[in-house]
Amino acid sequence: MELLYASCVGVLVSCGVFLLLRARTFPVVLGLTMISYAVNLFLFSAGRLTINKAVVLGTGADYADPLPQALVLTAIVIGFAMTAFVVILAIRGRADLGSDHVDGHLVKNSAESKEQK
């Protein structure tokens, strides 16, 4: 289970980093989402991967660590809000800059082509 879990996190992060480096807003947003999934999984594993442990205190001999779950929940909520914001910003950027490139390189070209016209 550990191997599967770890490789899952690793693959998600590497895909996320690859997409981030595409430097177009849509892949970047997808990449950020993937990284945040990976981070959530990783945080969850910080409480150790175990099975058959009680969630509620007093119902079993062993119990699962509740804190990572709380952390993951917080991280999900915050990540969700941030993703929503970056999507809106990306749409606005597409409208304002006339391109979806993060560096706005294509804007120069389009500005030049406008001048040529």
Add this chain to the structure above:
Amino acid sequence: MIQHLASLPILLPMLAAVILLLPPCGKSLYIRRIASSIMAIITFVVSVLLLIHVHNTGINVYAIGNWSAPFGIVLVADMLSTLLVALMSLLGLGVILYACAGDDAKGNFFHPLVHFLILGVNGAFLTGDLFNVFVFFEVLLIASYSLLMHAGDKQNTRAALQYVILNLVGSSVFLIGLGILYGVLGTLNIADMAQKVSELSGDDVYLAKAGGLLLLVVFALKGALLPLHLWLPNTYASAKPVVAALFAIMTKVGVYAMLRVYTVIFGEQAGELEHMAQPWLWGLAIATIIVGAIGVVAAQDLRKLTANLVVVSVGTLVALIALQNVNATAALLYYLVHSTLVCAALFLLADLIATQRGKAADRLVGGRMVNQPFLLGGCFIIAVLSVVGMPPLSGFIGKIWILKTTLNSEQALLFWPVYLITSFVLLIALSRAGTSLFWERKDRKNESSDGVNAHPLQVIVIVSLLACSPLLVIFGGPISEYMLGAATQLHDISGGINAVLRGGM
């Protein structure tokens, strides 16, 4: 009531922001301005009260929901955090008053967002829990994203997009670092972590080191330390100056987090991980100072120049963190207060100069004369003298103190020349900037001087921010004593652990 004082600098801005979103304030700009100013004044007064209270009674630990320390989340108001909270509240008040002169009319949510930003910064300073630092970072970041877009144009959108994406990546790295540290230490309470980190053995030491250094990456990103500083000049220069002035403290949040984590958790008593970030911090800090100074010389306009000054100040502060002794930390605090206030004043001044110079704006080229050359020129020269560190202003005291604390360390050989040459370069760059802004004139007859005078409120805010510089000198004795006290408290790690884990209310 007095035992809840530590929570008020966080609760009051939240209350203020909510009030400002509700109907009477949400509809009318006039009411919103008044309510916002009043709430900012209350927040400032409460912060100062907290500072005095903590100064008199020692570390104040506030257990939220009365859950005691390692299990619940605590707010730790010690001399260091309350000082920074008071600084933030002062700066917030100044910015709000300045914005009331007209900058806030360009967007409906300026005032609530500023209060949310104050909430986030104060929370990040006060909390005693590392995960909570992350949460408050996100609060202040999302407020800053929106403030960055305030009255923005196209240039602004691009800078905002880059800033947001960079910080989102930073947040992910932050969470990974926290996850590793939690997995190894089993706690996220800063005091508890400091206690547990010395008991690590075997592979866990390296895991904790990896986690701690991942956090360094994040704090370097927030604090704009060298390889991760590239976002800062663009972001600050494209934000409205009034927003940039508020942002002057945001890099300091990163610096504060570094100071806390690498002094308390990975500090003197961390066993194998003692001072683990020190070599990194030292080299990066020196490089940051140099690159910042180059940026100052290369800047084409006053706002970008000031943004690079912020980079230089971050470099200086981080170099002092790397020294890891009480005196250096005290000097750091003095310099931090001074540089925050003066850089904020410079940003606001850049705004006034840009408005009065018409087309030339704040670019460092000859253009129209400003309407109030004596007032703005006078303010500018005070700000410059202070930021460069010429006597008799606070920059000078800060500089002497910094040089004195570094003298005995072995790194003085590197730090002194870099720091002194940098100051000289800054002096040249700023004098050149002042000359072209105020004296260089294009003799164009048809340029009508229809410029407007600065709003009195704007002048009052700038003058009072700048007045802090001589005040820091005049009350140098008590202030430096306070800084020394705060630094001693920070370095007294076992005392801090005792206060948080055993003496919590």
